[in-house]
Amino acid sequence: MHGIVLCVHSDFYDVQSDDGLVWQCKVLGRLKREKRRSTLVATGDHVDIEPVDSDRHMAVITAIHPRRRTLSRLRPGRGHPFEDVILANPDEIMVVFAVAEPEPNLRLLDRFLVAAEASELEIFIVINKIDLGGEDRAREMFGEYEQIGYRLFFTSVKQGLGIEAVRRQLRDHITVVAGPSGVGKSSLINAIEPGLNLRVGEVMAIGKGRHTTRHARLHPLSQGGYIADTPGLRELGLWDVRPEELSDYFPEIRRHAPNCRFALCTHIHEPDCAVQQALAAGLISPRRWDSYLRLFHGEE
Numbered sequence: 001m002h003g004i005v006l007c008v009h010s011d012f013y014d015v016q017s018d019d020g021l022v023w024q025c026k027v028l029g030r031l032k033r034e035k036r037r038s039t040l041v042a043t044g045d046h047v048d049i050e051p052v053d054s055d056r057h058m059a060v061i062t063a064i065h066p067r068r069r070t071l072s073r074l075r076p077g078r079g080h081p082f083e084d085v086i087l088a089n090p091d092e093i094m095v096v097f098a099v100a101e102p103e104p105n106l107r108l109l110d111r112f113l114v115a116a117e118a119s120e121l122e123i124f125i126v127i128n129k130i131d132l133g134g135e136d137r138a139r140e141m142f143g144e145y146e147q148i149g150y151r152l153f154f155t156s157v158k159q160g161l162g163i164e165a166v167r168r169q170l171r172d173h174i175t176v177v178a179g180p181s182g183v184g185k186s187s188l189i190n191a192i193e194p195g196l197n198l199r200v201g202e203v204m205a206i207g208k209g210r211h212t213t214r215h216a217r218l219h220p221l222s223q224g225g226y227i228a229d230t231p232g233l234r235e236l237g238l239w240d241v242r243p244e245e246l247s248d249y250f251p252e253i254r255r256h257a258p259n260c261r262f263a264l265c266t267h268i269h270e271p272d273c274a275v276q277q278a279l280a281a282g283l284i285s286p287r288r289w290d291s292y293l294r295l296f297h298g299e300e
């Protein structure tokens with residue numbers, strides 16, 4: 001049988017088979033003995049399982065399929081680093097912000113987007129709480145992100161607005177959720193999948209405690225797809241970006257960089273810089289440029 005790993009415990013795995021049943025699984029001994037440079041079985045992995053006790057939903061994992069993509073941390077080891085896979089096969093990342101409460105900090109949104117870009121997943125942005133200011137004002141506030149090319153969704157969990165469009169976007173995908181505290185991430189997920197019953201108004205335990213090993217957990221969506229509970233983007237190591245990589249993570253800068261005279265242009269002081277020309281021509285927003293400069297110089 002084929003299944004997907006929902007969650008990793010210390011020595012067993014919860015695996016959901018295609019018929020929706022959840023099996024408690026061990027891994028076949030032979031697989032454990034193989035040499036590897038990466039986590040043997042991670043949340044999100046596609047696996048083959050064979051039931052050992054169907055009544056008690058116990059099974060054994062007999063094969064692990066190759067991963068299409070991973071969110072992982074590299075652990076330095078002897079010779080070569082070991083890849084700690086936190087989540088296998090993620091598809092997309094949903095960055096949630098609010099129109100108000102908390103007051104939106106666009107520099108922080110830029111920070112989240114840089115970390116999201118570093119993950120190389122598809123990105124979309126949800127602007128929640130439009131009941132506190134109206135969709136028009138929200139579109140005005142966040143319109144520049146649409147111009148850059150990001151997909152934006154506007155929602156109010158409180159008034160039930162825009163939820164269906166987000167639900168459609170999540171269908172059949174493994175989605176990582178990110179965003180500052182209090183913007184309504186848990187509320188939004190509960191609105192999309194009421195059965196999940198995530199706690200609202202309470203900071204998620206995930207992301208706390210630096211030394212505990214934390215794994216992702218997948219929450220199945222009844223329409224197909226999964227919401228991934230992961231440690232934050234910071235804990236995934238996506239927060240720290242080397243200055244020379246930074247321009248890759250601003251799509252509107254990345255777009256112009258190939259036309260710079262120097263391949264390793266920082267776009268700050270070099271001659272014949274296509275990014276500087278785009279900035280002067282008004283093709284890059286001065287506010288985003290300022291975010292780039294601050295991040296380049298290591299400011300939060």
Ligand SMILES: Nc1nc2c(ncn2[C@@H]2O[C@H](COP(=O)(O)OP(=O)(O)OP(=O)(O)O)[C@@H](O)[C@H]2O)c(=O)[nH]1
Pocket residue numbers: 128129130131132155156157158159179180181182183184185186187188199200201202203204
């Ligand atoms: N006015 C309004 N309030 C909302 C909306 N969505 C959520 N809230 C409220 O915002 C507060 C925070 O919501 P949560 O869902 O806990 O926010 P979160 O993003 O999960 O926060 P953390 O778990 O701390 O990261 C709660 O009091 C919610 O009731 C909305 O659309 N409009």
Ligand SMILES: [Mg+2]
Pocket residue numbers: 185186187199200201202203204
């Ligand atoms: Mg929450």
Ligand SMILES: [Zn+2]
Pocket residue numbers: 257260261265266267268270272273274275276
């Ligand atoms: Zn340049």
